[in-house]
Amino acid sequence: MKAxxxxxxxxxGPEGKALYTNSGYGRPAGKRLSLSGEEALYLLGRDKIELDGYDFDTLASELSADPKFMRRFLLYxxxxxxxxxxxxxxxDFRVFRRGEKPGTGRSQFMIRVLAERDLVGFNEVLDDIASAKNMRKQFxxxxxxxxxxxxxxxVKSNEITEGxxxxxxxxxxxxxxxxxxxxKxxxxxxxxxxxxxxxLDKERLLLSPPEVLYLLEREILKIRDTDISSFSEIAAEEDHEIESKYVVYKDLRDKKQxxxxAYxxxxxxxxxxxxxxxxxxLVHAFPSEEFMPMSVISRSVRLAHSVRKKMLFASVERNNIEYIEFARIKM
Structure with a gap:
């Protein structure tokens, strides 16, 4: 089949209609069938189409001017x-339910393609989650x-239920x-x-910094010459993450969790x-504008799975928190 x-x-040309109706390749464009680069390379590599002046290697080389093309092709x-x-x-892609195709079925997944060294921006992840949810798809x-x-x-938003x-x-x-x-x-x-x-011993209990801040704020704890503001400064001298950690700790405690x-x-x-x-x-807190390497997320998910826990990343913007769950799945 000539392309x-x-x-x-x-x-x-019109003969390409069979690729669309039988196997869901391409998109109709008038009397012709339009193929994405990933579809064309896949079909060319399987001798389903012919493309004048190109074989698999030359087409792959040209399309790879986009540095993200090859990873998208491998996933495709x-x-x-x-x-x-x-x-x-x-x-990047939408995937139909097994056995279904355009015109006769519904897509089930929306997929974003990343490389192992990519930095993940959680604001972008939240946008992708919301977009997929609005379309009633899994992201x-x-x-x-x-x-x-x-x-x-x-990847999905996770609502923390009340404990x-x-x-x-x-x-x-x-x-x-x-x-x-x-x-004492x-x-x-x-x-x-x-x-x-x-x-600490039979008479004494040692409190962690988030616990101290929480109990001070709720006026359950009193410390001479120390309030939540002064202790926040003390805690921040040792822990530059204390601000976002405390916002998440407070939210979890308020929900009776x-x-x-989890050091x-x-x-x-x-x-x-x-x-x-x-x-x-397992919950990891961080400011919403920060990025996290995909390799770190991968290690976190694998470890959480090995100890039978869910892995949540808590994206903090002031006092607003979005809990994002990553869970490894088999396709």
Whole structure:
């Protein structure tokens, strides 16, 4: 089947209609069929079309003037060979339900293609999630690594549900030891039952900085000559992330979720609903304008999966928080 490459567009004459109706390739353009670069290269490599002056290598070389083309092609080929119909779409691609195609079925996924070293901007991710949701599709990220293997992640907003944790312990007075706050309280006090603090000894409970800020703000904790503003300055001297961490900690606690440090997992918080003995979530907080390497996200998701937890990234813009879940899936 003959194709033409003119003015940057690859098209097939009326005979190309069969490619569209039978297998979902291309888009009708009048009497012709218009192919994306990924579709054309795929079909050329399988001897389904002929293109004067081009073989697979020369076409791939020309189309790769766009540095992102080859990663998109590799994902396109992978999806096609898994038995799905895939077309370019409002993200990078849209993928139809297995066994369905344009004109006779609905697309199920919207896919954004990334490389393993790409920096991920979560404001852009949120825009993609919202766009896919408005179209009633699942949003996926397909990551092409340096060995051309592809990993798929479902990415979605996650609403933190209300837990059952005790949130209003009795008022206490603390002592400031440098940058640490210690409460003198017997075992099984209301503070400890509400999962605040860590035992220093039988008489003393040591509070983490987010716990101190939360209890100060709610006027449950009093410290001589120290209020939430002054302690924020003290905490920030050691932890430049404390501002965004505290916004997330406060939100989780207000929702009766128990947030404890997740340092051993490489993240800010492990989260318990109060109903289970084991944490269900790992949460990492960061300002919304920051970027994160895709490789870091990949490690985080794999680790969370290995310990049977969901991985959430909390994007903080002032006091507004968007929880974004990345979960690895099989296509």
């Amino acid at each position: 033409e490459f003119t003015d940057g567009k690859i098209t097939i 080929r992978d999806i096609r060979e898994r038995g799905y119909v895939i077309q370019t779409g409002p993200h 996926l990220v397909g990551v092409v690594d340096d060995e051309d293997e592809i990993t798929y992640y479902e 059952v944790a005790e949130n209003s312990p009795a008022e206490v007075t603390g002592m400031l030891y440098g940058r640490s706050v210690v409460i 309280t017997p075992p099984e006090s209301s503070l400890e039952k509400a999962w605040f603090g860590t035992r 128990i947030a404890r440090t 051993k997992f490489g993240h800010h918080f492990r989260v318990y609903s109060g109903e289970k003995k084991h944490s269900e979530l």
